[in-house]
Amino acid sequence: MKRIFACLLAAALLLACAGCGAKKSGESGEEKTLTGTLDEVKDFMFVVTDDNGDSYALTFEGGAPEGLAEQEVGDRVTVTYTGELSVVDAFTGQVLSVKAAK
Template sequence: MKRIFACLLAAVLLLACAGCGGKKSEAAAEEKTLTGTLDEVKDFMFVVTDQDGTSYALNFEKKPEGLADVSVGDSVTVTYTGELSEIDAFTGTVLRVEQAK
């Protein structure tokens, strides 16, 4: 009885570990870009308006790479992970901000 219980427990642990590992690597690999005009910069977020006039507020905990190199009014390209929405709060991570070419 103890052997059967130990085997079942080992199988459950194996499946739990295998299920958690795949999801993180897929989400981390999906980088997206947004190009538009930098409208506002604060200590914890910035706003970019795209060519269609839609504004997106992107929040951050750590200042993203390149944000200090651009100014309000510049055309920028933002590389990020996660989902953008003009209604809901940004749920991803800003990887870098650079002057648009």
């Protein structure tokens, strides 16, 4: 009887933990773009202001994203990223590339 109870308890624990590995709703894998003016560049982040005047701080880890080193403050750029951008909340995603806007 103890073995059956232990197996049932283990199965319940596995089912309860199954959802823990799911993606958060803000961590979409879909690629998106943002076009605007590069306002600031630091070792861990950069700021882009779009045509509506909204500024977005995009953070990165493990080195600058592809193409950022070729851009200068004041340049018009297109940023390709995954995740969610917000004017007030921290960036949740990954910057894939930064290129000169057309």
